[in-house]
Amino acid sequence: MGVITLLTDFGTADAYVGVMHGVILRINPTATVVDLSHGIAAQDVAEAAFVLSIVYPYFPVDAIHVIVVDPGVGSERRAIVVRTPRGTFVAPNNGVLSYVLASESVSQMVHLSNSQYWLSPVSNNFHGRDVFAPVAAHLSLGVALSDLGPALNDPMRFEIAGPHVREDGSILGQVMHVDRFGNLITNVSRESLPAGRLVRVHIEGQDVVGPLKAYALAADGELLALIGSEGYLEIALRNGSAAERLEVGRGAGVVVTPVADSR
16 A cells, blocks of 8 residues: 555645655655645534545545544544545544545444554644654555554544435535635535436525536626536636635535426
């Protein structure tokens, strides 16, 4: 296993991400380290969990994913490794793996307690460098999960907000993520929408009819709805930020209503 991904809320202004690269490469110089994102909002476990859920399926099944969004660092919260048929995940036990645990069968899960595979001394405030990065590197060299600590059967997870279909056929959903372009990515999947029909998306007093097939089909400065690359309904603004135009963010409610049969 040579691919190790990093997903954090560290940003890139400081050297936190770089030193994690260094720790991994010192242990396994042949590892391929991929930065998924370091722009997760500070301590935002739910955002990290969602972003992870739409990214990991595109990686090799033997990839190791390190997630460090860890507001409980230095406390009694546990650190864990979860192995599934779609990848191995190294993370704090704070719910950040909720989507993975809901979607994948778990073949093995352990509590990281064997300090033999950590750096020494361990900082109370930077387990990304001192625990998660070295553990991932050792895993990439073939260390068994059972060597890292005892089995774990009660991982922390939060309830995943799904869309709700009402009796009239309308769908209640919410914004799950705002990307750097200001696109509002909802939890309404392509499969949730009525096949072959246009829908009206109501958000923050605005109605947007779609889904369009591409951003370019809207007029400049026009709000639009489309199915994004992740397979979820999103609200966008052609050549602008829908988040800024509507003054909304994650958690904003949306109502999706079928408006026409276009078959």
